[in-house]
Amino acid sequence: MGLDHAASKPHERLARHLDTRMQAVNTLIRERMASRHAPRIPEVTAHLVDAGGKRLRPMLTLASADLCGYGGDFDVHLAATVEFIHTATLLHDDVVDESQQRRGRPTANLLWDNKSSVLVGDYLFARAFQLMVEPGNLRVLDILSNAAAVIAEGEVLQLSAARDLGTTEDVYLQVVRGKTAALFSAATEVGGVIADAPEEQVRALFDYGDALGIAFQIVDDLLDYEGDSTATGKNVGDDFRERKLTLPVIKAVAAADEAERAFWVRTIQKGQQNDGDLDHALALLHKHAALAATRADAQAWIAKAKAAMDTLPDHPVRGMLTDLADYVVSRIN
Amino acid sequence: MGLDHAASKPHERLARHLDTRMQAVNTLIRERMASRHAPRIPEVTAHLVDAGGKRLRPMLTLASADLCGYGGDFDVHLAATVEFIHTATLLHDDVVDESQQRRGRPTANLLWDNKSSVLVGDYLFARAFQLMVEPGNLRVLDILSNAAAVIAEGEVLQLSAARDLGTTEDVYLQVVRGKTAALFSAATEVGGVIADAPEEQVRALFDYGDALGIAFQIVDDLLDYEGDSTATGKNVGDDFRERKLTLPVIKAVAAADEAERAFWVRTIQKGQQNDGDLDHALALLHKHAALAATRADAQAWIAKAKAAMDTLPDHPVRGMLTDLADYVVSRIN
Numbered sequence: 001m002g003l004d005h006a007a008s009k010p011h012e013r014l015a016r017h018l019d020t021r022m023q024a025v026n027t028l029i030r031e032r033m034a035s036r037h038a039p040r041i042p043e044v045t046a047h048l049v050d051a052g053g054k055r056l057r058p059m060l061t062l063a064s065a066d067l068c069g070y071g072g073d074f075d076v077h078l079a080a081t082v083e084f085i086h087t088a089t090l091l092h093d094d095v096v097d098e099s100q101q102r103r104g105r106p107t108a109n110l111l112w113d114n115k116s117s118v119l120v121g122d123y124l125f126a127r128a129f130q131l132m133v134e135p136g137n138l139r140v141l142d143i144l145s146n147a148a149a150v151i152a153e154g155e156v157l158q159l160s161a162a163r164d165l166g167t168t169e170d171v172y173l174q175v176v177r178g179k180t181a182a183l184f185s186a187a188t189e190v191g192g193v194i195a196d197a198p199e200e201q202v203r204a205l206f207d208y209g210d211a212l213g214i215a216f217q218i219v220d221d222l223l224d225y226e227g228d229s230t231a232t233g234k235n236v237g238d239d240f241r242e243r244k245l246t247l248p249v250i251k252a253v254a255a256a257d258e259a260e261r262a263f264w265v266r267t268i269q270k271g272q273q274n275d276g277d278l279d280h281a282l283a284l285l286h287k288h289a290a291l292a293a294t295r296a297d298a299q300a301w302i303a304k305a306k307a308a309m310d311t312l313p314d315h316p317v318r319g320m321l322t323d324l325a326d327y328v329v330s331r332i333n
Numbered sequence: 334m335g336l337d338h339a340a341s342k343p344h345e346r347l348a349r350h351l352d353t354r355m356q357a358v359n360t361l362i363r364e365r366m367a368s369r370h371a372p373r374i375p376e377v378t379a380h381l382v383d384a385g386g387k388r389l390r391p392m393l394t395l396a397s398a399d400l401c402g403y404g405g406d407f408d409v410h411l412a413a414t415v416e417f418i419h420t421a422t423l424l425h426d427d428v429v430d431e432s433q434q435r436r437g438r439p440t441a442n443l444l445w446d447n448k449s450s451v452l453v454g455d456y457l458f459a460r461a462f463q464l465m466v467e468p469g470n471l472r473v474l475d476i477l478s479n480a481a482a483v484i485a486e487g488e489v490l491q492l493s494a495a496r497d498l499g500t501t502e503d504v505y506l507q508v509v510r511g512k513t514a515a516l517f518s519a520a521t522e523v524g525g526v527i528a529d530a531p532e533e534q535v536r537a538l539f540d541y542g543d544a545l546g547i548a549f550q551i552v553d554d555l556l557d558y559e560g561d562s563t564a565t566g567k568n569v570g571d572d573f574r575e576r577k578l579t580l581p582v583i584k585a586v587a588a589a590d591e592a593e594r595a596f597w598v599r600t601i602q603k604g605q606q607n608d609g610d611l612d613h614a615l616a617l618l619h620k621h622a623a624l625a626a627t628r629a630d631a632q633a634w635i636a637k638a639k640a641a642m643d644t645l646p647d648h649p650v651r652g653m654l655t656d657l658a659d660y661v662v663s664r665i666n
Contacts, residue, residue, distance in 0.1 A: 038489040092455060096448040115429040118451055119488045122425060122458070126481035129462055133474045141466045141474065148459035155452045156371040 010323035011054055017317065018062045021076060025058050028080045032127050044120040045087065057187045058083045060321075064191025064205045067317045074135035074194050081144060082187045084128035089151060089183075091121035096155070097242075140190045147186035154178010163243050165253055165261075165269055172247055173214070181213030204308045208321065211305035216328050218298040221246035223331065225282065226291055237278040243268045247297065249281075251290035260284055295332050302329040343656035344387050350650065351395045354409060358391050361413045365460050377453040378420065390520045391416045397524025397538050400650045407468035407527050414477060415520045417461035422484060422516075424454035429488070430575075473523050480519035487511010496576050498586055498594075498602055505580055506547070514546030537641045544638035545658055551631040552665050554579035558615065559624055559665075570611040576601045580630065582614075584623035593617055628665050635662040 015022060035041040058079030065075035095117045125148070132144050158175045161167045188209035192202040224239040225248050239246050245253075245268060253264050263280065266272050285291050305325040312318055348355060368374040391412030398408035428450045458481070465477050491508045494500045521542030525535040557572040558581050572579050578586075578601060586597050596613065599605050618624050638658040645651055 035486055035489070038486050038493065040489050040493050041486065092451050095451055114447070115492055116489070118425050118428055119485060119492065121455075123482065123485035123489060125455070125458055126478060126485050129478040130475075130482055133471065133478050136471050138466065138469055138471075142463075145459060145462040145466050149456065149463055152452060152456035152459050153368055153371050153374065156368070156373050156449070156456060159448055159452065160371065160373050 010320050010327045011056060011059065014059050014063055014317070014320045014324065015055075017320065018059060018066065021062045021066075021079075022055065022059065024076045025055070025062070025079045025083070028076055028131075029083060032080065032084070032131060033124070035123070038123075040116060041120055041123055044091070044116055045124065055083065057086050057183055060184060060187040060209060061191045063317045063321060064188045064209075065195045066191075067312060067315050067321070068192050068195035068197035068201060068205075070191070070195035072194070074137075075191060077131050077134050078140065078144075078190050078194060079187075081128045081131040082183060082190075084124045084131065085144075085148060085151070086183060088121040088124035088128065089155075091117045091124070093155070095121075096159075135194060137194060139193050143186050143190055143193065147182045150178050150182040152178075154182065162245055163269055163271070164245065165264055167245050167250060169247065169250055172245075172250055176214055176217045177210070180217040181210050184213030184216070185209035201312055204311045207308035208305050208325075211301045211308065212325055212328060215298045215301035215305065215325070218247055218294060218301065219328060219332050222248060222291060222294045222298065225285060226332075237281075240267070240278055240281050241273065243271050248285050248290045248294045251293050252281075252284050252288045255288040255290070256284070298329050298332060302326065343653050343660045344389060344392065347392050347396055347650070347653045347657065348388075350653065351392060351399065354395045354399075354412075355388065355392065357409045358388070358395070358412045358416070361409055361464075362416060365413065365417070365464060366457070368456070371456075373449060374453055374456055377424070377449055378457065388416065390419050390516055393517065393520040393542060394524045396650045396654060397521045397542075398528045399524075400645060400648050400654070401525050401528035401530035401534060401538075403524070403528035405527070407470075408524060410464050410467050411473065411477075411523045411527060412520075414461045414464040415516060415523075417457045417464065418477075418481060418484070419516060421454040421457035421461065422488075424450045424457070426488070428454075429492075468527060470527060472526050476519050476523055476526065480515045483511050483515040485511075487515065495578055496602055496604070497578065498597055500578050500583060502580065502583055505578075505583055509547055509550045510543070513550040514543050517546030517549070518542035534645055537644045540641035541638050541654065541658075544634045544641065545661060548631045548634035548638065548658070549661050551580055551627060551634065552661060555581060555624065555627045555631065555665050558618060570614075573600070573611055573614055574606065576604050581618050581623045581627045584626050585614075585617050585621045588621040588623070589617070631662050631665060635659065 033042055033045040061079040061082055062075050065078075095114045128148075129145075132141055154175050154177060157171070158179060161171050161175060185206045186209070188205040189202060192205040197205075221239065224246065225236065227236060240249075249264070249268065253261065256264060263277075263284070267277050267281065302325045306322050309318055309322045309325070366375055366378040394412040394415055395408050398411075428447045461481075462478075465474055487508050488511060490504070491512060494504050494508060518539045519542070521538040522535060525538040530538075554572065557579065558569065560569060573582075582597070582601065586594065589597060596610075596617070600610050600614065635658045639655050642651055642655045642658070
């Protein structure tokens, strides 16, 4: 493959390497999101599934199974499961966040209604559980049902922690594990389990997914304050305007003097925001080096992800997953 | 037990017969609805779980396992699973229906917010899946994950069918199987499966739960038009005002002349309702004997439930389940 050169992005190289398997995943997703009885279901899901995204999570499952030498068919079921859980979560998140856009298109709750988003999300969760039962592997079921509980718990925790200035970095980490890392680590772990890999390899795959997911979310939260909106598709300061207490602000609040604390109480906790407040928030983040410290945290998690990958056997996919970790953090370097 | 006389209600006799097991179910529910990280979760679930209800669905699982001679511990896990799925569905239903009251108390979406109801419902679904994995029985997992998909599909179907005068009795039946009967039949079926009962007994338990659930919902829809509001806790005509196309109206629409059809189009499809419309609707239901025909349908389903029960071996619980079927329909006799 002449295109498979070092300059292409690691997730693109993974997608090419796993092309046949990914096509099988896409076929299975399309089959299983259909509903004989309720045509509203494929309408809503097709809107979201066709919008694409990088299919990062199912790719992690396929890659992990491949890396551990799996030769069966059930990696495809588990990859589709992971994507269904992710899509269901997005549908419910958009209701909870009252979002208007997702992947550059109007959200389902805007195009149809919140009711459809809630119920079609439930349908996708149920379909995910049907899919994960099919391989008949109880440990896989244990991992994925636990992940679903951690995801929901993280989302609820975020509801109560979001505007609470008492939120610590530990609580932030719990929320991030729930909302992002739990599905990444489940995706990689089940790839190893289905391949019947040795215990230390399964553990390393879990650690890689966990650290990659945490870094992924920290980078997202950092880009919200220092990203280039043409590259990220988000506007700088969205989280500030939505009063989300993310890692940069948690660090700045921890270092705040009395006047600064009053500023955060007013803008985040009470939500009284005026012109110029975002600029002042950015100035405080820079003053306390909160953005630099957040960047260092993301880099530390990526180092952990790569260290976990280094313990796995030599394999073409291993290099791609290591490069993927570097790529996640390259957006903020 | 002196109280265990023929005059007490069948679900009360079942509850007494299964008392120790039901206490174990309640303990497990309380344990598993806790969350170390997100205190909002037990607040919301306790509100709903403590409000009680008759715990009919978990009782059906325990009764079915008992009837088939089960001597293990996992009936309790499956009963708790069924109640968690039911509770999660109620939380999401109240968001979808914008309900204000449930079991005589304000709904969670009113006390907290829709966000909490959506996310705590997701948490309970995930907890249900964790619980159902524990017995390690793949057939049980298959039944319960299929039921979850049928439930969600039925709810979505109801969204699109609710105000559509083209809705047939077949579609109504699909909706009812989804929103009510699928969990009843899964509850009874898994009781037989976990007890390793012969195939024809498992099938009979499924048929009993399916028919009982369908009758249960038809009775509910009938009482909405002819119930005594002090006994049902519902106001006569709630479904009419909420423009829900239930079985009595479907029957009356099928028999409607042109003027009557225009009335249903205006009141149900377009939602333009005036004083006196409910009385006119009731008059049309009586004119076409739609209430009597609906009652006959419920009775026919109850006969099916009892016939299925008759094929099962003699056992104290069998009589209670037969009486329970009679009791469900006694409210409209």
